[in-house]
Amino acid sequence: MTDSKNLGKGSSITRREALAGGAIVLGAIATKPLSAAPTTSHSTVPKTVLDPLIERPGQLGTPRSRRDGPLKVKGGARYAAEHHLKDMTYAALVFSTIARGSISEIDSRDAETSPGVVLVMTHLNAPRMGAPEPFLATPTGASGSSHPVMQDAEVFWNGQPIAVVLAETQEQADRAARLIQITYQAKTSVTRFSEAKQLETVATFGGEKLQTVRGDADAALEAAPVKIDVSFSSPRHNHNQIEPHAVTVAWQGKTLRMYDCNQGLSLTAATIAKVFGIEPAQVHVSAEFVGGSFGGKTLWQYHIVAAAAAKLSGRPVRMNVTREGVFRMCGGRAPTEQRVALGADKDGRLKALIHTGFTPKIQQNAMTEPFIEATQRLYSSETARIEVRAAHMDMLSNTFMRAPGSAVGTYALETAMDELAEKLTIDPIELRLRNEPDVDPTNGKRFSQRGLVQAYQMGAERFGWIPRKGQRLGRREGEWLVGTGVASAYYPHYHFPGGAARVTITADGKLLVELAAHEQGVGAATTTAIIAAKRFGIDFEDVEVRYGDSLLPGSHPAGGSQQTASIGATILAANTAMIAELAKIAPQGTPWAGLSSTGLTTVRAGIALTERPSVHIGYKELLARAGLQAITIEADAATPTAAETWSMHSYGAVFCEARVNADTRELRVSRVTGVYDCGKILNAKTAASQFRGGIIMSLGLAMMEETQFDERTGRIINASMAEYHMPVHLDVPLIDVAWTDIPDPHAPTGARGVGEISMNGASAALANAVYDATGKRVRDLPITLDKLMV
Amino acid sequence: MELFTYERAHNPEAAVIAGAPSRAKFLGGGTNLVDLMREGIERPSALVDVTGLSQTIVETAEGGLLIGAAASNAAVAEHRLVRNRYPALSRAILAGASAQIRNMATVGGNILQRTRCRYFYDVNGARCNKRDPGQGCDAIGGFNRYHAVLGTSSHCIATHPSDMCIPLVAFDAIVHLAANGGSRSIKLAELHRDPGDTPQIETALDPGELITAIELPPLALARRSAYRKVRDRASYAFALISVAAALHVDDNRVTDVRLALGGVAHKPWRALIAERALVGQPATYDTFLAAARAELRAAQTQRDNAFKPELAARTIAAVLRTLAEEQA
Numbered sequence A: 001m002t003d004s005k006n007l008g009k010g011s012s013i014t015r016r017e018a019l020a021g022g023a024i025v026l027g028a029i030a031t032k033p034l035s036a037a038p039t040t041s042h043s044t045v046p047k048t049v050l051d052p053l054i055e056r057p058g059q060l061g062t063p064r065s066r067r068d069g070p071l072k073v074k075g076g077a078r079y080a081a082e083h084h085l086k087d088m089t090y091a092a093l094v095f096s097t098i099a100r101g102s103i104s105e106i107d108s109r110d111a112e113t114s115p116g117v118v119l120v121m122t123h124l125n126a127p128r129m130g131a132p133e134p135f136l137a138t139p140t141g142a143s144g145s146s147h148p149v150m151q152d153a154e155v156f157w158n159g160q161p162i163a164v165v166l167a168e169t170q171e172q173a174d175r176a177a178r179l180i181q182i183t184y185q186a187k188t189s190v191t192r193f194s195e196a197k198q199l200e201t202v203a204t205f206g207g208e209k210l211q212t213v214r215g216d217a218d219a220a221l222e223a224a225p226v227k228i229d230v231s232f233s234s235p236r237h238n239h240n241q242i243e244p245h246a247v248t249v250a251w252q253g254k255t256l257r258m259y260d261c262n263q264g265l266s267l268t269a270a271t272i273a274k275v276f277g278i279e280p281a282q283v284h285v286s287a288e289f290v291g292g293s294f295g296g297k298t299l300w301q302y303h304i305v306a307a308a309a310a311k312l313s314g315r316p317v318r319m320n321v322t323r324e325g326v327f328r329m330c331g332g333r334a335p336t337e338q339r340v341a342l343g344a345d346k347d348g349r350l351k352a353l354i355h356t357g358f359t360p361k362i363q364q365n366a367m368t369e370p371f372i373e374a375t376q377r378l379y380s381s382e383t384a385r386i387e388v389r390a391a392h393m394d395m396l397s398n399t400f401m402r403a404p405g406s407a408v409g410t411y412a413l414e415t416a417m418d419e420l421a422e423k424l425t426i427d428p429i430e431l432r433l434r435n436e437p438d439v440d441p442t443n444g445k446r447f448s449q450r451g452l453v454q455a456y457q458m459g460a461e462r463f464g465w466i467p468r469k470g471q472r473l474g475r476r477e478g479e480w481l482v483g484t485g486v487a488s489a490y491y492p493h494y495h496f497p498g499g500a501a502r503v504t505i506t507a508d509g510k511l512l513v514e515l516a517a518h519e520q521g522v523g524a525a526t527t528t529a530i531i532a533a534k535r536f537g538i539d540f541e542d543v544e545v546r547y548g549d550s551l552l553p554g555s556h557p558a559g560g561s562q563q564t565a566s567i568g569a570t571i572l573a574a575n576t577a578m579i580a581e582l583a584k585i586a587p588q589g590t591p592w593a594g595l596s597s598t599g600l601t602t603v604r605a606g607i608a609l610t611e612r613p614s615v616h617i618g619y620k621e622l623l624a625r626a627g628l629q630a631i632t633i634e635a636d637a638a639t640p641t642a643a644e645t646w647s648m649h650s651y652g653a654v655f656c657e658a659r660v661n662a663d664t665r666e667l668r669v670s671r672v673t674g675v676y677d678c679g680k681i682l683n684a685k686t687a688a689s690q691f692r693g694g695i696i697m698s699l700g701l702a703m704m705e706e707t708q709f710d711e712r713t714g715r716i717i718n719a720s721m722a723e724y725h726m727p728v729h730l731d732v733p734l735i736d737v738a739w740t741d742i743p744d745p746h747a748p749t750g751a752r753g754v755g756e757i758s759m760n761g762a763s764a765a766l767a768n769a770v771y772d773a774t775g776k777r778v779r780d781l782p783i784t785l786d787k788l789m790v
Numbered sequence B: 001m002e003l004f005t006y007e008r009a010h011n012p013e014a015a016v017i018a019g020a021p022s023r024a025k026f027l028g029g030g031t032n033l034v035d036l037m038r039e040g041i042e043r044p045s046a047l048v049d050v051t052g053l054s055q056t057i058v059e060t061a062e063g064g065l066l067i068g069a070a071a072s073n074a075a076v077a078e079h080r081l082v083r084n085r086y087p088a089l090s091r092a093i094l095a096g097a098s099a100q101i102r103n104m105a106t107v108g109g110n111i112l113q114r115t116r117c118r119y120f121y122d123v124n125g126a127r128c129n130k131r132d133p134g135q136g137c138d139a140i141g142g143f144n145r146y147h148a149v150l151g152t153s154s155h156c157i158a159t160h161p162s163d164m165c166i167p168l169v170a171f172d173a174i175v176h177l178a179a180n181g182g183s184r185s186i187k188l189a190e191l192h193r194d195p196g197d198t199p200q201i202e203t204a205l206d207p208g209e210l211i212t213a214i215e216l217p218p219l220a221l222a223r224r225s226a227y228r229k230v231r232d233r234a235s236y237a238f239a240l241i242s243v244a245a246a247l248h249v250d251d252n253r254v255t256d257v258r259l260a261l262g263g264v265a266h267k268p269w270r271a272l273i274a275e276r277a278l279v280g281q282p283a284t285y286d287t288f289l290a291a292a293r294a295e296l297r298a299a300q301t302q303r304d305n306a307f308k309p310e311l312a313a314r315t316i317a318a319v320l321r322t323l324a325e326e327q328a
């Protein structure tokens, strides 16, 4: 094991040290039978070519501010609801108030004659449209559900859009919408969690069963000398991006033009095209700026309603969804009930790992909250039974919300691990180290790179972790009970196919990168410029990135923390294609002419021989000699295959200090350290912001976030940011973040993605700290003060 | 929102004339009323803006304070005399809402702000006796963590959400009122009502009656007063429970005490039972807790707020303990 002192410098850790750490894990793997797999840097495993950028990261990782920062600060960035089209109307939605049934009567006479009203659209007059394809259900699906939109009188959930009013002003539309009278015929509905649970079956996610069975875990648990068996619950959550959902829409000739807030442009265009029976190229969706997405800025009914109403009225429509509307219509995280049972020998080696539970979903999507993902990877155990069971409920779509599944799954697993450590009288970090797997515990694949151990070592040093052996170290400071806790974080590495880009080098030696990528406010466009600059050997300032438009090449969904990996792979492909083109235009007889792309490399704003980099010619000179103003190529990223061979996942270690008021039991967090192992970090500044933001959201999940879903009616009660609590500034302590920065040899540019992992781990670390402070284990989220009073 | 007329009143006389029609409403900072209009709960046909009326904060002849109804919440909280003589009032205001809202909100509007019960707000989706008398109350048997435990009825269990009003009732504040027919003064403690079977009637004000000022009587005790708000996040949340208290201890015995609770009732709750139980008793945590529990003995809890009586008792005892320690 590497001496933790060498690893204690956090983000300032040198690459050499980091790789040395990585080699420990890889060294252990090397003794296992090897597959015919491509790549790793360690000498005892087959040697193949690494991405050269991993070897010479150069400026990759240096902190850079977001390029659009000044524009946003000045209010110059135009969001979906800030595009003004000539002759535009304003939309207001009416939502259903029953959970299941049908509309028997709509009286919209008052609304139609209300001042300024242009159109009232309901299922009675909406154009005929196909049902949208849900995300994951088909290759191009982008919708949150497959419910038909205003096609018949059916009501599928409490909050379904059932009418829309267009008017000359927003106020006129809002007023008229209130005048619409609706009568329903209610049907029996399933709105109670306990009722849905009666019908549970093993669930699937992305077509795969959410189940892992290894040996007889129940018997192993029974036989284990030390065990715990505990149940958890987590409530519903709703998306609350700072920018509520919005779209501005117009039919321009045969083209449907949408200014949207979106994290899956190409998929959205394809799905909407099918709904309206037109070609995907006829749907032009752009989203230059998005005020946060988190999995919720996909395709929802409001898009389709707005486009249909624009068609019917013949006028452009601005649909600015109210905050309440976002709660009613735009999906949220499903609640869960989970059981974690752990059996270990006296030394703390896991003999049985059981993580099962139930979560409701809607019938009309392909999404089940996959809360077992972390449990499938984090620890080795002789036996395992890991399984998600699900059943349908009549409710708002359950959907993807930052770290779907693992956010609440790690909460259960990692607080259970803390309990087990206590019972074993072993330090909780030591317990994790003793169960560090050599290979992926679920599929036996080797890890492409796994630095959980390093993350713990770095984190323990930064936080000042005091090891414990079964005793609580909590102390009292005045009226506060203070405790510390720790937990692992985990998030899978996704890499979707479909990446593509158009790249142009101009006569002045500058680079233009165009691709249908998304900017959710995280700095993706800036990171794209960083990657492209490095890859093409060009100054960052000389790279322009155009993105956020469905007419641009490629599909780069900003979900699953994979956009940066997708862009990295795409830029790599574009670079190869561009080198080939440049070799073609190099004058006959020069050293570069006609070489293949392996013989050439892009450095110092030009191309050079790979073997003799001093033999170099600049882009400017190349283009001048060829008499070209610009040279453009378009390239598709290679189909991602690395994960077929390697176990590719990200990890982290999170430490937390909690304070519980001795009188009122109010919970406050005073300190957090998170160390993440996500491969190479490409921009220290924006990555740190992602980590911090996820930690804040994870603390919110632990302490306060909860959708109040009234089971009597299936209606969300706290559809307002005043009553749906998320952390405010005063709830957020000093957050210290760091990363192992060990490149993943099989991920493009060595980076696995940073968007979601920090959503996991902090909540469990906090719960464990609360236990250390108070001696109370709260297993039902959120940890509100009443649960600490008893 | 419905169409309405808007008019700015320049003096109380003009305000009460403009505010006399039955569907007229006075407009303070609008931080509550405008929200309620957007939600379709309030549908005034005329708004009479009263932010131009008295905003002054002056000492009265008796040594108390007179605060104009149009004074902003922020101005009251920051005022030197308020901070010195009635620190709990300053703290209570600062514990509420956000800086932006406190800058907009007026004293009159704060007193008359309406409940935050979510079922009250959900015009089409929930039943509410306060909004639509006779409809039923969906909060009973529903989500009611923030709801009342004292003075409730089977018709309504809503709370009055104000922080500012809690120290005001503890300190026997008086409300000055004006109407078309003349003016009068009542105790703030008598302004808000229990819900009974008419939860839609929230105050003792007559229709069209205007709050012109709040008067704080002189109260030496209040110089040593405290406000403690217990909530689900560190800021920008309504009180689960809150406590305003002032205490005088002499020779380890309670000689005088003022106590009021927020977040527990349809009105700011003056804890008279506890006050009576405390006077003359030893100033110990145990007597504080016993007195607090006596106040809450009548509490009736709901599905989600069973913790409130105990939380209130512990918080009262903790606040009194701190006040006593400061005098030891």
Ligand SMILES: Cc1cc2nc3c(=O)[nH]c(=O)nc-3n(C[C@H](O)[C@H](O)[C@H](O)COP(=O)(O)OP(=O)(O)OC[C@H]3O[C@@H](n4cnc5c(N)ncnc54)[C@H](O)[C@@H]3O)c2cc1C
Pocket (backbone or CB within 6 Å): A722, B025, B026, B027, B028, B029, B030, B031, B032, B033, B034, B050, B069, B070, B073, B095, B096, B097, B098, B101, B104, B105, B106, B107, B108, B109, B110, B111, B112, B113, B114, B161, B162, B163, B164, B209, B210, B211, B212, B236, B237, B238, B239
């Ligand atoms: C998000 C949010 C969070 C909040 N958090 C808190 C909190 O934590 N604690 C807290 O105490 N409050 C909180 N508030 C409520 C806030 O304190 C009130 O909205 C504010 O005090 C109302 O004052 P206003 O002047 O804006 O009143 P308005 O909205 O203008 O009026 C409110 C009512 O008072 C009437 N009125 C106004 N002036 C007079 C007058 N002079 N005479 C007679 N009638 C009058 C109006 O007709 C109306 O019925 C919060 C509000 C919001 C929006």
Ligand code: SF4
Pocket (backbone or CB within 6 Å): B115, B117, B118, B119, B120, B127, B128, B129, B130, B131, B136, B137, B138, B139, B140, B155, B156, B157, B158, B199
């Ligand atoms: S508690 Fe009162 S305000 Fe809330 S729903 Fe019931 S009657 Fe309405």
